[in-house]
Amino acid sequence: MQVTETQNEGLKRGYKFTLPATELAETVDAKLKEAQPEIEMKGFRKGKVPMAMLKKQFGPRVMGDAMQEAIDGALRKHLDESGDRPAAQPKVEMENGEGWKEGDDVIVNISYENLPAIPEIDMGKLKLERLTVPAEDEAVNEALENLAKSAQNFEDRRKGSKAKDGDQVVIDFKGFVDGEAFEGGEAQDYPLVLGSNSFIPGFEDQLVGAKAEEEVKVEVKFPEEYGAAHLAGKDATFEVTVKAVKAPKDAEVDDELAKKFGADDLDALKKQIAGRLEQEYAGAARAIMKRALLDQLDDQVKFELPESLVEAEAEQIAHQLWHEEHPEEQGHNHGAIEATDEHKKLAERRVRLGLLLAEIGQKAEVTVTDQEMTQAVMQAARQYPGQERAFFEFVQQNPQVQQQLRAPIFEDKVVDHIAEQAKVEDKKVTKEELEKAIEALDEI
Structure with missing residues (x-):
């Protein structure tokens, strides 16, 4: 197999693979000889069918298999030797496909965008704030009053x-x-x-x-x-x-109310509420810190992006936002949706951060465990009451859906890995200040 480079501009790569007719014919002959002992044909004993008849009967199919195997093998070898990592499935086109006949060389053009080299970052130089909010008596009492109303x-x-x-x-x-x-x-x-x-x-x-x-x-x-x-x-x-x-x-805020909600007494219920509130605050604070971390990474780390990934992400963003603005449209018979410059800018950020986090996670050997995946599937299955079993089977049979569930878990674990090495300062704030910080995230 002869390989000739035809394009090397930025991340774009192009190659011409030439498979000599002689090599192809030798491969076909070898495959037919290997299969010959097991082939039966009317008028001949098993294993005694002449090679000429085998070529006539099975040659075209074997030729097609041989072509595909040769091209796939050559592409794998090329990627191993070059170290290239295609951003998407390489495009494969047979140059002389229409006029090709047995005895001709096979010429295939292969093109793809290579994933960029991701620069190293000094995680120790990243500076983050972790907001902490204590569960104050006022918030606990408000939660107690709401419980009393619900138990009226x-x-x-x-x-x-x-x-x-x-x-x-x-x-x-x-x-x-x-x-x-x-x-x-x-x-x-x-x-x-x-x-x-x-x-x-x-x-x-x-x-x-x-x-x-x-x-x-x-x-x-x-x-x-x-x-x-x-x-x-x-x-x-x-x-x-x-x-x-x-x-x-309204129910009285007393030990009897506490028992209705599974607590031994009112003090125990207050502790439960305080713990739940602080857990909610911590979740919100984590979301704020994560956004700050991603913003810093986006500002500090720059590298060339594969155009195909950015275009695909921009189209997806435009499509998703269009449906959010037109909730009455449940189907997809709405014609083309143009991605704006704003969509493309957001797509560039997502692709850049996605590639960066994937690289950091791979080097740090971050993995998603089977237990974490099972929990994610169970949580997603709750959206389909009564159909949980069918949903589990659907996920098992769809690698793309599995990846959609795995990706956010992987991202969060990589974010945690980076935050562990960054300089993190705890900052005590009020519940109101935390809520304003959360609202600011939605405005960005």
Whole structure:
């Protein structure tokens, strides 16, 4: 195999591979001779089929296999010897494909963009701030009050009181469409919190002001997109009997509340809440430090980027942002979406940082464990309740999806590796200052 360089500009590489017809013919003959002892053909005993007939019967297919193996082998050898790392799958085109005939040399043009050399960085010169926020009593008490509201009870209002928004009414009801009762439109002793929007739009509003032992006729219209097709868009009448009107009452912040949430007593619950809050604060602080680290790396480390990777990333960013701006469009029949200069600038940052972190991670031998992958798959599977098993099988059969789950874990581990060697200063801030720092991340 003869290899001739045809392009070497920046990261772009081009080569012409020439496979002599004689070498190709020798390979085909060798493959046929190897297979000959096992081949049977009508009129001949097993292993006794003449080579000329084997070439006529199997030659074209074997020739194609021989070409592919020769080209693949030559490309692997070239990459091993040159040390090149293609940014994407090399483009392979047969130059004389249309007019090629047996006995001609095979000429193949191969092109790719080489991954750039990544410069070394002195991680010890990186300076980072790690924000720390203690769980203050005010935040713990606020969380306790929210828990009490979520565990609220309802007590009967004074006889004759009118139901208010937020009250619970205990009702019997029966629904009719076109004068006929419909399946699923009836219940007894149903506890309904007014304003919860758990019923058809307009239903709860018509019970505001109702009293216990009062009968109310509620008239509503089922939404056009209602789940039951036979009811969608239909006018309905509900005969409702209000059996009780109850006012909400927050649970007391005491040991009993603590026990409802699995704690031994109120002090233990406060400690749990404080620990959870500080864990949330630490997660937010880590996100802020990670952004600062990536910003420093992006400023300090510059190298040439493969155009194909930048273009692909810019197109993906443009496509994703377009769908965020047009949530009503679920499919992809929306025509071409042009990547702007802003998209390309963001793509350059992502590609640069991605290549840099990959290089640092490889040199530091950072890996994603099977346990970490399993946890990531389990977390992703929670988005598909009832279909977890099918999702696991889908991931197992799709290496691309596995890579999508593995990539953020790898990135976070590399970021942690860099942060361990950087100069990190702890800075105590308030909850409000932390929230402002998080909001600033979204604005960038």
